[in-house]
Amino acid sequence: MRQILIYCLLSLPIMIMLGWFYxxxxxxxxxxxxxxxxxxxxxxxxxxxxxxxxxxxxxxxxxxxxxxxxxxxxxxxxxxxxxxxxxxxxxxxxxxxxxxxxxxxxxxxxxxxxxxxxxxxxxxxxxxxxxxxxxxxxxxxxxxxxxxxxxxxxxxxxxxxxxxxxxxxxxxxxxxxxxxxxxxxxxxxxxxDGLPLLPTAEQYQQWSQVLSAEFAVQQRKLANGDDDVIDSYGATSPAEFFAVVTETFFEKPQQLQRHHPKLYEQFKQCYLLNPLEWRELNQS
Ligand SMILES: [Zn+2]
The missing domain is CATH 1.10.472.150 (Glucose-regulated metallo-peptidase M90, N-terminal domain)
Incomplete structure (x- = not known):
């Protein structure tokens, strides 16, 4: 009887876990x-x-x-x-x-x-x-x-x-x-932290290399007061960099691709989209 009781008590957490899983x-x-x-x-x-x-x-x-x-x-x-x-x-x-x-x-x-x-x-x-x-x-x-x-x-x-x-x-x-x-x-x-889920495991290393280098460039530009297609707010942190470049990727893809081709490629792979192919994009 005692053994049955111990057995029931030990099984209870497993049963609860299985119940939750189900x-x-x-x-x-x-x-x-x-x-x-x-x-x-x-x-x-x-x-x-x-x-x-x-x-x-x-x-x-x-x-x-x-x-x-x-x-x-x-x-x-x-x-x-x-x-x-x-x-x-x-x-x-x-x-x-x-x-x-x-x-x-x-x-x-x-x-x-x-x-x-x-x-x-x-x-x-x-x-x-x-x-x-x-x-x-x-x-x-x-x-x-x-x-x-x-x-x-x-x-x-x-x-x-x-x-x-x-x-x-x-x-x-x-x-x-x-x-x-x-x-x-x-x-x-x-x-x-500026690192979203990426579609494949192989992409993480390249993402990290390209984004780190580009973020450092943006920080230097912010310090020097230089203009860029990427809004300077992106240089405030890696998280803001990802959010700001997302805006640029969808709204100014031609300029982003021209001035930051490696970054554009990473965002293309992240969103699995190529806004450059969309109609009526005549940006200077
Ligand atoms: Zn933000």
Whole structure:
């Protein structure tokens, strides 16, 4: 009797683990089935109209990528909560333009829809946020005006005026949605350090070599006050470098390829996309 009791007690953790494993597997299967249904669903005509009129990058995509973007948008909108701050009204335009810009990064990347967080908070325009830093016994709180931010394993915050501007002008090299969602890709492998998950194991070494060298160049340029197609904010940290170059890769691919060919190649392999091939790109 005692032996049976000991045996039961020892088996209990294993049974609980197996139960969790089974529960997780079923949950994942249900999620995949739901995604497959949403992926196959046609986009509502009014949503398509928003894409065509307010997100010019959509019209430049090859048809196959347009179809992919539309199918990703449906899953994204199902899995994320977009919430207005203050009096801000979250309309269909707000939902579609945030989803479209975020999902452009996912077009050919295998896998998930930005796992680990659900909420996107939207302010009507730039907002003031405070942050606290500790240095020994000293605690310093400062405030700054922001167009967006990504909390580690937490929500994304966006300023609508900048979201809209980013959608309407897909060639100025600035896109707050792509920037903040690049941070989310970056943190998929734990740390937000400028190293996202790459499609193959062989790519990591080259990525590290090229990105380290290019980041050092950007830091020197920032110190000397030299201009570059990559915004100087990218030189503030490896994480910001990845997010800023992501904006440049999608919005100024010709200039990025011309001035930083090795970097362009790494981003091409990271996103499995080549924006240089997309229609109507006549950048100087
Ligand atoms: Zn950033």
């Amino acid at each position: 529960f997780d597997k079923r949950k994942l299967k249900r999620k995949e089935a739901r995604r497959a249904v949403l992926n196959a669903k046609p986009l509502a005509p009014e949503y398509l109209q928003i894409l065509k009129t307010q997100y010019p990058l959509y019209s430049r995509l090859p048809e196959e990528l347009q179809r992919k973007l539309v199918s990703h948008i449906q899953v994204f909108l199902d899995e994320k909560d977009i919430i207005g701050r203050g009096e801000f009204d979250v309309t269909d335009t707000v939902r579609v333009l945030i989803a479209a810009q975020a999902c452009t990064l996912l077009l050919n990347r295998p896998g998930n829809y930005y796992p680990g967080f659900r909420t996107i908070l939207v302010y009507p325009d730039t907002y003031v946020a405070s942050s606290t830093q500790h240095d020994g016994l000293l605690q310093v709180t400062s405030t700054s005006t922001r167009a967006g931010e990504s909390w580690h394993r937490g929500p994304i915050v966006l300023a609508w005026e900048h979201v809209l501007q980013g959608a309407l002008d897909s060639r100025d090299g600035h896109n707050v949605v792509m920037h903040e969602f690049a941070h989310k890709l970056d943190e998929e492998n734990a740390a937000m």
